[in-house]
Amino acid sequence: MSSNIPETFFSHGQDWFNYAASFGVSNHTTSFVLGFDVQLDEDNLSQAVRLSLDAEPILGCEFIETETNPVFRRRSTLDIAKYFTFIKTKNVDEALERFIKVQMTKSIMVAVELFRTDENDTLCIKLNHICGDAGALKQYLFLLADIYLKLEKNPS
Numbered sequence: 001m002s003s004n005i006p007e008t009f010f011s012h013g014q015d016w017f018n019y020a021a022s023f024g025v026s027n028h029t030t031s032f033v034l035g036f037d038v039q040l041d042e043d044n045l046s047q048a049v050r051l052s053l054d055a056e057p058i059l060g061c062e063f064i065e066t067e068t069n070p071v072f073r074r075r076s077t078l079d080i081a082k083y084f085t086f087i088k089t090k091n092v093d094e095a096l097e098r099f100i101k102v103q104m105t106k107s108i109m110v111a112v113e114l115f116r117t118d119e120n121d122t123l124c125i126k127l128n129h130i131c132g133d134a135g136a137l138k139q140y141l142f143l144l145a146d147i148y149l150k151l152e153k154n155p156s
Contacts, residue, residue: 005057009072018129028129029104030137036121042086048147049084049112063106085113092122104128
């Protein structure tokens, strides 16, 4: 983890509302599915996900309830297995449905899963609605793609 990243970030009214709404009022996960005609480099994608947690530090946080003002607190360890998984499957639809149905908790803000068949890949990104909406998910997709492409050109 970069030492320049603060440990705590203030939350705002919309974050509180989105968190409260996750208790049965609304779906608190936004998902995006993207199919590819080729296979991605899963190691570069894993590294891109990890680097994205520093580029957008809230994504490496958990939402902490407090008496006065809930905060986003940076996780002390960013175990990539919590944020990125790679699955080889013969039935993408079934695996994708299983991944999307798993509800996100206040401790994980983003989850990325790469599904591989013999022919191609399908990428699914889930964003916790506590930290962002569909527009934020779109921005994250562009960020992840940018980091991934830079890693393809220059792995260091």
